[in-house]
Amino acid sequence: xxxxxxxxxxxxxxxxxxxxxxxxxxxxxxxxxxxxxxxxxxxxxxxxxxxxxxxxxxxxxxxxxxxxxxxxxxxxxxxxxxxxxxxxxxxxxxxxxxxxxxxxxxxxxxxxxxxxxxxxxxxxxxxxxxxxxxxxxxxxxxxxxxxxxxxxxxxxxxxxxxxxxxxxxxxxxxxxxxxxxxxxxxxxxxxxxxxxxxxxxxxxxxxxxxxxxxxxxxxxxxxxxxxxxxxxxxxxxxxxxxxxxxxxxxxxxxxxxxxxxxxxxxxxxxxxxxxxxxxxxxxxxxxxxxxxxxxxxxxxxxxxxxxxxxxxxxxxxxxxxxxxxxxxxxxxxxxxxxxxxxxxxxxxxxxxxxxxxxxxxxxxxxxxxxxxxxxxxxxxxxxxxxxxxxxxxxxxxxxxxxxxxxxxxxxxxxxxxxxxxxxxxxxxxxxxxxxxxxxxxxxxxxxxxxxxxxxxxxx
Amino acid sequence: xxxxxxxxxxxxxxxxxxxxxxxxxxxxxxxxxxxxxxxxxxxxxxxxxxxxxxxxxxxxxxxxxxxxxxxxxxxxxxxxxxxxxxxxxxxxxxxxxxxxxxxxxxxxxxxxxxxxxxxxxxxxxxxxxxxxxxxxxxxxxxxxxxxxxxxxxxxxxxxxxxxxxxxxxxxxxxxxxxxxxxxxxxxxxxxxxxxxxxxxxxxxxxxxxxxxxxxxxxxxxxxxxxxxxxxxxxxxxxxxxxxxxxxxxxxxxxxxxxxxxxxxxxxxxxxxxxxxxxxxxxxxxxxxxxxxxxxxxxxxxxxxxxxxxxxxxxxxxxxxxxxxxxxxxxxxxxxxxxxxxxxxxxxxxxxxxxxxxxxxxxxxxxxxxxxxxxxxxxxxxxxxxxxxxxxxxxxxxxxxxxxxxxxxxxxxxxxxxxxxxxxxxxxxxxxxxxxxxxxxxxxxxxxxxxxxxxxxxxxxxxxxxxxxx
Numbered sequence: 001x002x003x004x005x006x007x008x009x010x011x012x013x014x015x016x017x018x019x020x021x022x023x024x025x026x027x028x029x030x031x032x033x034x035x036x037x038x039x040x041x042x043x044x045x046x047x048x049x050x051x052x053x054x055x056x057x058x059x060x061x062x063x064x065x066x067x068x069x070x071x072x073x074x075x076x077x078x079x080x081x082x083x084x085x086x087x088x089x090x091x092x093x094x095x096x097x098x099x100x101x102x103x104x105x106x107x108x109x110x111x112x113x114x115x116x117x118x119x120x121x122x123x124x125x126x127x128x129x130x131x132x133x134x135x136x137x138x139x140x141x142x143x144x145x146x147x148x149x150x151x152x153x154x155x156x157x158x159x160x161x162x163x164x165x166x167x168x169x170x171x172x173x174x175x176x177x178x179x180x181x182x183x184x185x186x187x188x189x190x191x192x193x194x195x196x197x198x199x200x201x202x203x204x205x206x207x208x209x210x211x212x213x214x215x216x217x218x219x220x221x222x223x224x225x226x227x228x229x230x231x232x233x234x235x236x237x238x239x240x241x242x243x244x245x246x247x248x249x250x251x252x253x254x255x256x257x258x259x260x261x262x263x264x265x266x267x268x269x270x271x272x273x274x275x276x277x278x279x280x281x282x283x284x285x286x287x288x289x290x291x292x293x294x295x296x297x298x299x300x301x302x303x304x305x306x307x308x309x310x311x312x313x314x315x316x317x318x319x320x321x322x323x324x325x326x327x328x329x330x331x332x333x334x335x336x337x338x339x340x341x342x343x344x345x346x347x348x349x350x351x352x353x354x355x356x357x358x359x360x361x362x363x364x365x366x367x368x369x370x371x372x373x374x375x376x377x378x379x380x381x382x383x384x385x386x387x388x389x390x391x392x393x394x395x396x397x398x399x400x401x402x403x404x405x406x407x408x409x410x411x412x413x414x415x416x417x418x419x420x421x422x423x424x425x426x427x428x429x430x431x432x433x434x435x436x437x438x439x440x441x442x443x444x445x446x447x448x449x450x451x452x453x454x455x456x457x458x459x
Numbered sequence: 460x461x462x463x464x465x466x467x468x469x470x471x472x473x474x475x476x477x478x479x480x481x482x483x484x485x486x487x488x489x490x491x492x493x494x495x496x497x498x499x500x501x502x503x504x505x506x507x508x509x510x511x512x513x514x515x516x517x518x519x520x521x522x523x524x525x526x527x528x529x530x531x532x533x534x535x536x537x538x539x540x541x542x543x544x545x546x547x548x549x550x551x552x553x554x555x556x557x558x559x560x561x562x563x564x565x566x567x568x569x570x571x572x573x574x575x576x577x578x579x580x581x582x583x584x585x586x587x588x589x590x591x592x593x594x595x596x597x598x599x600x601x602x603x604x605x606x607x608x609x610x611x612x613x614x615x616x617x618x619x620x621x622x623x624x625x626x627x628x629x630x631x632x633x634x635x636x637x638x639x640x641x642x643x644x645x646x647x648x649x650x651x652x653x654x655x656x657x658x659x660x661x662x663x664x665x666x667x668x669x670x671x672x673x674x675x676x677x678x679x680x681x682x683x684x685x686x687x688x689x690x691x692x693x694x695x696x697x698x699x700x701x702x703x704x705x706x707x708x709x710x711x712x713x714x715x716x717x718x719x720x721x722x723x724x725x726x727x728x729x730x731x732x733x734x735x736x737x738x739x740x741x742x743x744x745x746x747x748x749x750x751x752x753x754x755x756x757x758x759x760x761x762x763x764x765x766x767x768x769x770x771x772x773x774x775x776x777x778x779x780x781x782x783x784x785x786x787x788x789x790x791x792x793x794x795x796x797x798x799x800x801x802x803x804x805x806x807x808x809x810x811x812x813x814x815x816x817x818x819x820x821x822x823x824x825x826x827x828x829x830x831x832x833x834x835x836x837x838x839x840x841x842x843x844x845x846x847x848x849x850x851x852x853x854x855x856x857x858x859x860x861x862x863x864x865x866x867x868x869x870x871x872x873x874x875x876x877x878x879x880x881x882x883x884x885x886x887x888x889x890x891x892x893x894x895x896x897x898x899x900x901x902x903x904x905x906x907x908x909x910x911x912x913x914x915x916x917x918x919x920x921x922x923x924x925x926x927x928x
Contacts, residue, residue: 023794026497028536029600032576041508041554041574042482043535049490056489068486085599087726087791 017098018058023088024051030082030092035377035395036075044072047082047092054099065106073099074109075391077384078255079344079377084351093290093349094297100257112157113256116383120216120248121261130220133165137221142166146427157389160424164385167423167434168221171410175436175444178409179335179365201451202237207326208279211243212319213269213292215285215416216252222416228443229284229319235451236326238280246272251291252382254298266295267305270312281312284319284439286345286415287382292316293350318346319439320414323362324355331445333365338441339406341399341422342374343415344381356414359438363445368412371402378413380421392421400425411435462547464504468525472507475517480508480555491550494535494542495597498801498849498858499884503530503544510555512630512638512669519667520636522549528917531663533573533605536597538790538802539883541609541662545918551667553604559583560670567675568627568645573604573668577611580673589675592619595879596787607668610660612879614711614786615743617837619676621879623659628672631658631665634910643672657905662881663916665909679745682710683755684773684782687740687762688733692716692820692832695738696813698765699836702742702758703809709758712837713741713786718796719833719844723785726792730785736768740836741786789833790844797829797846801858803865807874809839815872819843819865826861828854840878841869866892882920890922 030047031037037046044053053069056062062069073096080093108114119125136142145162210233218226230240250265273281283289291298293316295309317325338360346352360368379385379395386392399422403411411422411433419435426433446452464472464483472481482488483505492500504527509515522529528548535542544550557574564587569580577598581590594613595601601611607629612621628643642655658665689695695714702712715723720732720739732739740762744754759770773779793800807815816832819841823830834842843865847858866876866889876882876889890899902921906913 022798025791025794025798025800026493027495027597027600027791027794028534029597029788029791031534031536031600032579037554038557040479041552041557042480042487042506043552043554044482044487044490052490052492053486062486062489066486068484068489072487084727087728087788088794089726090794 017095020091020095021051021055021058024048024055024090025088026052027087029085029087033081033085035077035079035081035379036391039391039394044068045075050076050099051090051092051095054095057099057102063106064102069099070103070107073103075388077344077377077379077381077395079381080348081344081375081377083348094294097254097257097259100255101259102257104257109256110387113383113387116386117253117256117258117261120252121265123247126216126220126248130216133221137165137169143427151428157386160389160393160428161386163424163427164420165221167420167427168416169434170224171434171436171440174433175334175336175410175440178444179333201329202326204234204237205239207237208239209241209277210238210280210282210322211241211273211276211278212282212284213249213288214246215283215288216248217416218285222437225284225416225437225440228437228439229282231452232323232328232439232442232446233282233319235446236323236328238322238326241276241278243273243276249288249292251287254291255287255382259298262291263298266292266298266309270295270308273312274308278315280322281316282319282322283316284414284437285417286318286343286350287417289316289318290345290349318350318352318355318414320355320359321352323439323442324358328359328362328442329451330362330364331442331451332448334363334441334445334448335365336410337367337369337406337408338410338412338436339369339371339403339408340374341371341378341403341411341413341418343413343418344377346414347375356438359442360412363441366441367408369406369408371406373402378418378421378425380417382417385421385424396421396425400429404429404431412438412441414438462504464527464549465525468521468527469505471521472505472518475521476507476509476514480510482506482508491532491535491544494532494537494540496538496540496543496801496883496885497799498855499540499543501544501546503548503550504546506550506552508552508555512632515551515632515667515669516636516638518551519632519634523635523912523914526912526914528914529667530916531604531608531667533602533608534576534597534600536601537605537609537881537883538804539609539877539881539885541881541883541916541919542605543884545916548917553602553667556604556669557602562587564589566645567677568672569675570670570672571603573602573607573671575603577601577603577606584675585678588678590678591625591673592616592676593622593625596790598787603671603673604668607659607671608661608663609879609881612835612840614713614835616879617712617835618708618710618745623656625674626655626659626671627674629655629658629668630670631668633666634912634914638669645672645674658909660881661906661909662883662920664906664920666915679747681748681751682743682745682779683751684779685742685755685758685762686732686771686773686782687742687767688736688769688771689738689740689765689767691737692816693813694766695740696816696836698740698762698767699812700810701761701765703837705757705761707744707754707757709742709754709837710745711741711743712835714832714834714836715739715741715786715789716832718829718831719789719793722792722795722831723789725795726788728781728784728788728792730781732785740767741782786833793831793844793846796831797848799847799849801845801847801862802880803841803843803845803862804877804880805866805869805874806838806840806878807869807872809837811872811874812836812839815841815868815874818868822861822864822868826857828857828861830861835878838878839874884919887918887920887922890920
């Protein structure tokens with residue numbers, strides 16, 4: 001299976017994808033959409049350049065183990081901002097995963113990447129890893145480490161990792177203390193939200209049965225978002241069905257090119273979710289949702305599994321899609337302003353732009369400010385910030401600057417990965433704020449409205 | 460094949476721009492082997508990405524001393540191979556020089572670095588009620604430096620004119636690293652001969668513009684966009700003749716043929732063009748509100764008289780944007796039909812459009828090639844897109860022969876070999892169709908004024924008798 005020289009067998013994964021590469025006509029429309037090209041100016045760090053390198057490997061003109069292929073394929077954020085601007089409809093995300101598989105078979109990934117993927121792929125290691133993380137977080141060690149470790153290239157990655165951990169803390173009192181008096185809501189584009197409550201209480205289950213992905217990082221560090229997912233869905237008429245023994249969705253593995261383990265993890269989850277009768281699978285992390293909606297492609301070479309994968313993928317929705325579809329029901333005022341940023345794996349990979357804003361719009365008193373270049377990646381990109389601290393840090397600082405310019409009470413984005421990257425960026429800039437998920441705000445709004453009083457409030 | 464640069468040259472370049480901005484690894488250089496015209500492939504010896512005017516000057520000085528050819532490159536979206544590397548050359552890219560230096564709304568001027576993307580300038584000037592008029596179809600990605608080199612046009616150049624009309628000043632690095640300032644402060648020429656006009660459209664053969672001053676225009680008060688649907692290309696061509704002959708001055712008149720409609724409608728930029736139509740005609744009027752409806756009504760009448768099946772009018776900015784997106788992304792969308800395409804670019808007198816289009820279709824049939832047409836009909840600027848697969852060598856040969864025949868056809872009809880894409884490498888062989896030896900000698904002499912040693916973009920544009928073939 002693993003060969004070390006020659007590109008013939010190594011290129012096979014890409015060879016099979018020749019068809020997918022054909023539509024690229026080298027027009028270059030993707031260049032300005034690419035965060036790495038915009039900052040480095042090297043076309044090898046643009047989508048067109050990377051596709052050209054993939055094509056060269058397929059054609060046998062470039063060794064899959066070469067520095068060029070390894071470096072530039074690895075340096076891609078995987079944000080897929082190039083897809084919506086491509087007139088030819090090149091499936092860049094899928095091609096990137098295949099290219100990464102080819103590249104890593106020719107030349108193993110860095111130790112850090114491999115270690116992180118191994119941890120995510122194993123329930124036991126994951127449990128220990130996140131327990132450690134939560135302990136360091138709650139003892140304040142993470143925040144302290146950020147202050148004590150000097151900024152600089154040598155320890156930059158470790159400092160960022162601690163900052164990310166610290167930034168996964170709940171917004172806590174800051175959010176709960178937001179004023180209750182309802183100043184008029186402002187949505188994007190300064191359109192005032194109607195004050196009438198058109199969506200009233202709905203009997204639980206009337207909108208369908210929903211299972212939700214507990215997730216690795218979500219379960220490990222953002223249990224509060226999982227709880228908010230359950231509560232807000234139930235308050236909007238969904239019946240949430242627990243699914244035991246579920247595991248990692250394999251998104252990090254797929255995006256990293258470890259397609260074998262991605263299929264193993266995805267297959268296991270498909271099996272477990274097939275065991276319950278549900279209409280939807282809700283996801284509150286954009287990267288996971290994007291990967292799960294694409295399970296059909298992941299298993300395309302396996303006829304039996306691909307049918308099952310497609311059936312599963314058809315049920316996957318971002319939690320904000322389900323809430324938006326239901327109205328969503330309006331809660332009580334939470335007067336605050338938020339600087340909103342789009343997660344790439346929602347906006348570009350899933351085409352979900354409006355639904356998270358609909359969720360925010362259901363919170364009276366909220367002032368949503370779309371930040372400048374909200375469609376550009378924050379540099380988090382899974383584990384990119386840790387594996388590429390320099391470039392990821394640069395992209396992250398631009399994002400944080402755009403957020404700070406809005407002078408809002410909270411940074412807000414519907415994806416834990418982006419929340420940590422942005423939160424870490426804020427922390428490193430000396431701000432004590434953390435980023436919040438839109439459903440956390442909706443959850444707070446519902447808590448104040450008393451929608452949970454019958455079932456109790458676990459906050 | 461490509462000779463690597465001597466280590467001391469690489470060291471010299473690295474000292475100027477930093478190691479990250481000098482690319483010498485042959486694997487990485489593969490990415491630069493084509494521009495938007497991917498039928499040609501040549502790897503350069505190196506790529507250098509300077510960040511400032513001074514860095515460009517230092518890089519050019521060093522390369523000049525070594526006698527190394529220089530190929531300027533913007534976003535690499537050109538369609539005549541103008542930024543195609545030469546085997547002995549070093550590519551100097553302007554991608555990192557992407558800053559808008561100044562917007563001066565009172566004088567309606569902007570100063571930019573060459574790597575600024577065309578559309579970004581209009582985005583940045585919009586808050587002042589201003590825009591930058593030349594709008595190549597690649598405006599979302601092409602750069603102003605490249606626009607200056609190619610004297611780029613675009614759909615709205617029918618009314619507004621091409622790049623040369625808007626460039627009022629240039630800072631240029633010449634061979635040997637000399638820096639000169641041409642024009643400036645809103646004047647095309649600082650006195651004397653119009654050197655700015657000479658430089659615009661020089662296709663990278665004169666030097667590298669490192670700072671560009673352009674004129675901005677106030678955004679029109681209103682706009683009307685029509686879509687005419689025709690059963691045949693010929694009928695659409697007649698409508699264009701009618702509209703232009705009636706004394707109207709539309710901002711743009713564009714024709715999209717059936718093959719292009721199919722490609723666009725299959726893409727995410729689907730504009731709602733009917734896929735069973737023979738041709739679609741986009742006509743746009745802009746200006747002060749008064750009179751716009753009148754112009755649109757008259758154009759509509761012309762369309763119906765030429766046999767239009769249907770004429771639609773965009774009723775919202777979103778509808779208008781969708782109509783244009785379909786047109787502007789047409790080139791990229793061709794990737795859905797074939798892996799490679801050769802976009803031709805030629806002009807013919809407007810009245811010859813129907814006849815020339817029929818002959819192009821006939822050429823396509825004879826060579827068994829799919830040719831999709833999408834073009835600026837108002838000024839007779841044709842863009843036949845020949846679709847092919849480079850891996851089929853026999854087909855590639857037919858593409859070349861058909862392409863040559865189309866070029867001869869246009870010249871014979873009283874047209875010329877390029878409307879806006881430039882000559883680059885692709886049209887070099889056709890120069891003698893439109894210029895006699897005396898004229899070519901004049902062009903060479905003009906070039907020698909800027910670059911006596913012919914180091915900038917050698918082998919492009921001019922069929923250089925001394926250059927290797």
